[in-house]
Amino acid sequence: MKVALFTDTFLPDVNGVARTLGRWVDYLESHGATCRVFAPQSDGEAGSDYNSLLVERFYSVPFLLYPECKLAIPNPISIKKTLQEFKPDIIHCATPFNLGLYGLHYAKKHKIPVVASYHTHFDQYLQYYKIQWVEGMLWRYLGWFHQTCRKIYVPSRSTLHYLMDRGFSNLEVWSRGVDVARFHPEVDREAVLRKAGANPDKLSLLYVGRLAPEKSVDVLLEAYDQLPEELKSQTELILAGDGPLYKELTESYMDRTDIHFLGFTEGTALTDLYAAADLFVFPSATETFGNVVLEAMASGTTVIGAAAGGVQDTVRHMETGWLCQPGDAGAFAEAIATLLENDTLRSTMAQSGRAYSELQTWDSIFSRLLDSYRQVVPELGELSNHELAAAK
Structure with missing residues (x-):
């Protein structure tokens, strides 16, 4: 399975979305899949050195509603060249903005199955930044962006209902896990x-x-x-x-x-x-x-x-x-x-x-998400045993 991921935040950025996507890519690679990530340049301590063969970085500017999140300025020629050589089986847009928009365009043009993940209630941020008048336009754009996605992954049941009430379909919960060996009660x-x-x-x-x-x-x-x-x-x-x-x-x-x-x-x-x-x-x-x-x-x-x-x-x-x-x-x-x-x-x-x-393990969550990917691209389902064998 070849997965192309478009996102506005990725490791070494320090936030929940970046870390979740980083874990997901590591999981995919460890289970026989091959990934390419398209992400903004990072200000993290490790710079953009995180697996430079896997991640293609782009110049970016701060996002108004979330300055720590960057909006990349895509290089269409570079992305097109990478995707033509990579030949992805599935495209995952983890952002509806600049990079995600290019990923969606490429998927439509080349008839590649596309899925999306919804991570942030940007509409709820508007009131805090005195730009509530943008909300109608934002929802119209988000509805258009997601209408052709085979799946829209959301982090919680509440978010699923939130989007259902706004006319979204093909929704599926992709929850979050926690490393209980790292986060534990024992401390001085x-x-x-x-x-x-x-x-x-x-x-x-x-x-x-x-x-x-x-x-x-x-x-x-x-x-x-x-x-x-x-x-x-x-x-x-x-x-x-x-x-x-x-x-x-x-x-x-x-x-x-x-x-x-x-x-x-x-x-x-x-x-x-x-x-x-x-x-x-x-x-x-x-x-x-x-x-x-x-x-x-x-x-x-x-x-x-x-x-x-x-x-x-x-x-x-x-x-x-x-x-x-x-x-x-x-x-x-x-x-x-x-x-x-x-x-x-x-x-x-x-x-x-x-x-x-202790019940919220990353492995069980990612296993369900991988199964969902295979539902989107049924012909890849028959590769599952081979991938698991390769991972071992």
């Missing part, structure tokens, strides 16, 4: 919190993600300040992430010793933080999945999230975590207070969350 809590500049003698609330308007970080900060004074004096808030609000927030809260902005955090420093925190609080209502929620659950930390988007598909209220009305700082404050004051309830939810995460 005191050492981790001291390293983060926090007081290990206090209870710790953790947020991980972009510091951006659409993530509702303001709701988290307001909820924290609404905690009863006695409880708040025993608690600290840690925010790990960068983004357009980072400078503004660090300046606004520079005199607060109980709020810690760590900036971009990754690797062991991040996995240790997840496990060291007493609660993980994630107020974003715009997630199609919310990888950080599943990572926190795998780390044995109870999650408080918004009852919206993909988060509500991962968290079962009062079982594997606590869901609050989106945007309701009072509800988040109440949930935080209740769980911090009830160790038994918090521990029970944490254990249930960890048990749930």
Whole structure:
């Protein structure tokens, strides 16, 4: 099987989409498939050196609604030459924008089966950037782009229904997994919190993600300040992430010793933080999945999230975590207070969350996606045994 993937983010970019697509390409290659990835240049530490024989990079510019995501400027001549030599069996468009548009055009022209994956509710970002008037045009374009796709993969059941309500068809859930060997509860809590500049003698609330308007970080900060004074004096808030609000927030809260902005955090420093925190609080209502929620659950930390988007598909209220009305700082404050004051309830939810995460394996998820690819190109189904043998 030969797979051509068009995307606006790929490794070594550090975000959920890039990492998921990177894992998917590695899985395909390990199961006998051959891939070619068309992606923007990366600002990651490893630059564009990630498997340069597999990935073709293009000059790019920041995307207005998500500056960390780049819009590539495709080189049609270069892409056409690569695709003619590669002869893909299937084209996967993980973006509806520049590169994805070229992939769709090539697939139509050469009658190659095309699938797409939907990763971001860009329409929900518009209100935060004061350009709501774009929404109608955006949905008309997205409808046109996806109408000829054999499959449209979405990260969660909520996202599937969200798109169904807007007239999309051929939808299929492609969920997300978590590496429970990497994200686990065992950690030296005191050492981790001291390293983060926090007081290990206090209870710790953790947020991980972009510091951006659409993530509702303001709701988290307001909820924290609404905690009863006695409880708040025993608690600290840690925010790990960068983004357009980072400078503004660090300046606004520079005199607060109980709020810690760590900036971009990754690797062991991040996995240790997840496990060291007493609660993980994630107020974003715009997630199609919310990888950080599943990572926190795998780390044995109870999650408080918004009852919206993909988060509500991962968290079962009062079982594997606590869901609050989106945007309701009072509800988040109440949930935080209740769980911090009830160790038994918090521990029970944490254990249930960890048990749930252990069932979300990448191999089982990718196996189903590979089967779906073969449904799109039935003649490739007969290659499956050969591919599995080759992989061994």
